Amino acid sequence: MPKGNVKSGTKRRRVVTSPGGKQVTHYIKRNHALTQCAKCGNPLLGVPRRDSLKVLKVPRSKRVPHRPYGGVLCSKCSKEFIKLGEVVENV
Numbered sequence: 706m707p708k709g710n711v712k713s714g715t716k717r718r719r720v721v722t723s724p725g726g727k728q729v730t731h732y733i734k735r736n737h738a739l740t741q742c743a744k745c746g747n748p749l750l751g752v753p754r755r756d757s758l759k760v761l762k763v764p765r766s767k768r769v770p771h772r773p774y775g776g777v778l779c780s781k782c783s784k785e786f787i788k789l790g791e792v793v794e795n796v
């Protein structure tokens with residue numbers, strides 16, 4: 706009988722053959738969602754996934770690119786925003 710925390714479907718299941726020949730289910734942690742641009746929704750490059758505990762241990766200078774709106778907007782959107790002075794929603 707699986708434990709309560711693995712029955713909910715939050716973890717992926719992988720059936721593995723053990724050395725004794727038995728079929729055993731391994732429960733594997735899912736990846737966190739990619740960080741997305743606030744304007745266009747594309748994944749941000751150079752920004753780690755939203756695994757809050759691991760990300761918080763890394764200093765902010767290593768988490769996000771060094772430019773205005775780094776870690777919020779992608780490079781293309783931040784260029785447009787700075788050039789045209791567009792109003793960006795949800796930032």
Ligand SMILES: [Zn+2]
Binds near residue numbers: 779
């Ligand atoms: Zn964008």
